[in-house]
Amino acid sequence: MGLRLKKTIALVGLMGAGKTAVGTALARKLNAPFLDSDEEIVKAANMSIAEIFERDGESFFRQKESQVIARLLQGRPAVLSTGGGAFMSETNRREISRNGVAIWLDADLDLLWARVRHKDSRPLLHTADPYATLRNLYNQRRPFYALADLTVKADPRYSVDEMAGAVLAILKTRPDVVEAM
Ligand SMILES: Nc1ncnc2c1ncn2[C@@H]1O[C@H](COP(=O)(O)OP(=O)(O)OP(=O)(O)O)[C@@H](O)[C@H]1O
Ligand SMILES: O=C(O)C1=C[C@@H](O)[C@@H](O)[C@H](O)C1
Numbered sequence: 001m002g003l004r005l006k007k008t009i010a011l012v013g014l015m016g017a018g019k020t021a022v023g024t025a026l027a028r029k030l031n032a033p034f035l036d037s038d039e040e041i042v043k044a045a046n047m048s049i050a051e052i053f054e055r056d057g058e059s060f061f062r063q064k065e066s067q068v069i070a071r072l073l074q075g076r077p078a079v080l081s082t083g084g085g086a087f088m089s090e091t092n093r094r095e096i097s098r099n100g101v102a103i104w105l106d107a108d109l110d111l112l113w114a115r116v117r118h119k120d121s122r123p124l125l126h127t128a129d130p131y132a133t134l135r136n137l138y139n140q141r142r143p144f145y146a147l148a149d150l151t152v153k154a155d156p157r158y159s160v161d162e163m164a165g166a167v168l169a170i171l172k173t174r175p176d177v178v179e180a181m
C-alpha cells in the first residue's frame with residue numbers, strides 16, 4: 001500500500017538530530033521530493049554555510065533562510081529539512097504551520113554531541129567549548145521545538161532508516177498529512 005503526502009512535512013530540531021539524514025530516508029519511503037533549506041542556501045550562494053556566516057554574518061543567513069523556506073513551502077508536498085535555527089523564528093513557524101506540518105526530531109544532548117563533535121561544518125559550534133555551546137542551544141531551543149505539531153523521540157539504537165520508520169508511523173495517524181492510495 002502506497003502513501004501520498006498531502007502537505008509538506010518540515011523537520012525541525014537541533015544540529016545532528018537527523019533532519020537531513022532522516023528526511024532523505026523519509027522522502028524515499030513516501031516517494032516525495034526531499035528539500036533541505038541549508039542545501040538550497042548553499043546552492044544559491046555558491047558558498048558553504050560556514051563561509052556565509054563568516055562573510056555576511058548570521059542575520060544575513062537568517063534572512064536567506066526565511067526566504068528559502070517560504071519559497072520551498074509553495075511547491076508540491078515534500079519532506080523539508082530545515083536548518084537547526086529556523087524554528088526559532090516566529091515568521092518561519094507561522095509559514096510552516098500555514099503550509100505544512102512541523103515534526104520535531106527530539107534527540108538528547110549526548111546523542112547530538114556524539115553526532116556533531118567530529119564535524120566542523122557547523123559554524124555555531126566553532127567556539128572554545130563546543131559542547132557547552134551545544135548544551136546552551138539545547139536548553140534555549142527546546143521550548144521552541146516543542147511548539148511543533150508532532151514530536152518523534154530519537155532512540156540512540158535506531159538506524160537512520162528506523163528513525164524514518166518511526167516518523168512514518170506517527171504520520172499514519174494524521175490523515176490530513178498522508179493518505180493511503
Ligand atoms: N538514527 C539516526 N538518526 C539520525 N541520524 C543518524 C542516526 N544514526 C546515525 N546518524 C547520523 O547522524 C548524523 C545526523 O546529522 P544530520 O546532518 O542528518 O542532522 P541535521 O539535523 O540535518 O543537522 P543540521 O541542523 O546541522 O543540518 C548523520 O551523519 C547521520 O548519518
Ligand atoms: O542550529 C543552527 O542554528 C544551525 C543549524 C544548521 O542546520 C545550519 O542552518 C546553520 O549551521 C545554523
Ligand SMILES: [Mg+2]
Pocket residue numbers: 019020021036038081082083
Ligand atoms: Mg541538515
